[in-house]
Amino acid sequence: MNPVFSLVKSDYIKLLALKRTMLLFAVASLVFSVIPILFSAGIIISVYAAVFSVLSYDQASSVHHFYCALPVNRSQIYNSSYLFGFSLLFFLSAVMGLVAWLSSFFTPPDFTAGGLAINILLGIGVGIIYLSIMLPFNLCLGTQKARIVNILFYVGFFIFTMNHRDVLLGIALYLSELPFYLAFLPVLLLLFLFYFLGLIIYNKKEFKEES
């Protein structure tokens, strides 16, 4: 098996090993799935819980010692974290979408099919932005320092949302009128910019005790 896929597989096995920690987040994800207004936020929180729990536990257990023993290079470790993060984002979006769709048969119809699709796409879009920023910070700085960035990101996002609801709505309306690929273009640009900057830094990163 390609070492990158083996590393992704190892991350999923770690998720299983952390099942008790994950249980709370899994329940929260299910709840968010059936509340339309929280659907997109639910995707982000679920992705955060899964991806960054694994990264935090990895750092706490000095996983770099383990990486030293494996036939993998820095790029492969870096790429595997991205693949793990994004595969989880899509998997969770699909599962939560399915739960939302199924729940619509038993509850008042909050979700229309179109509304659900927009919510999923919005969740994926914000999820990509979130992972694009957080993954390179976590991998290059370590989870402790990246946590500060994480807090700033959330606080900034919520302050902006609270104070500029009209702006956000305007952006959403503008994006909804654009063709799909154009709406995602800025998101993908952000993703690739942070990915390549992070990769350059991570390739030069030494596995010291604090890393």
Added chain:
Amino acid sequence: MTNAIIIRGLEKALGNFHLSIPSLNIPQGYVTGFIGENGAGKTTTIKLMMNGLFPDAGKISLLGTDSRQKDQSFKQEIAYVGDRPGFLPQATLAQIQAIYRAFFPSWDQERFQRHIRYFDLNLKKPYKNLSSGQQKVFALCLALAHHPRLLLMDEPTANLDPLIRQEFLDILRQELEQEGVTVFFSSHITSDLDKIADYILFIHKGKLMMELTPKDQLMDTHRLVKGDSKNLTAACRSLLLNIQDNGFGFSGLTTDFPAFQALAGDAFVYDLPALEDIFINYIRGEQK
């Protein structure tokens, strides 16, 4: 003789610490004991070999391959048992094994199970529930299961109780005889290396204190010398390291026993030193 590890002009600075190994060849098929006190540079050297740290200068070649090359697949033939393995504590041994084996095409499940049974480990147990000794032997079970040609171990027997340490060394010795694997074994517990090492290397404050030497040669040429200081001539003194005067006379370590005996005859008492005696006397001799 083919060399499993070749180091040339290696330099690495970490804060105030500076590691410098101008040249080193580790022969293939033997056990090399890498002895040094805590902070001497053993872990740094091994981390440089395993590409965890990058050298400021110089090159390391493992099994004929540059350790810094982008394609790290050569590590499929290398096993590394570090002072901390980096396993997720919540994961069961079976989960860790599933993670580890995916990287090694030559994984031998039967061999792994045999070692697991030998050490009476339960694969359903979470790693964090193992004693520190069991954690070390589990790391060894993983390391040996993919038939490595080179085994790098960093303080593998530290914190092990005597019984587990003996079992650890027994299985290691058994595997070495069967597989002819090259072992580079860092430790400050010299009694372990007394038992299994073929070659010895001393490191102190980031510098090698002597050339790589066969342990038997080290034992043949070194003796602890004790006796009356009045009989100690200048020529004899020149062949002694770390001369210490005490109430009964002096003690010291000769690094050239045949020459010393030829000079001094039976005027002194000669004791066969342990590796620890040799190491301590070298360090104290250098400090003086």
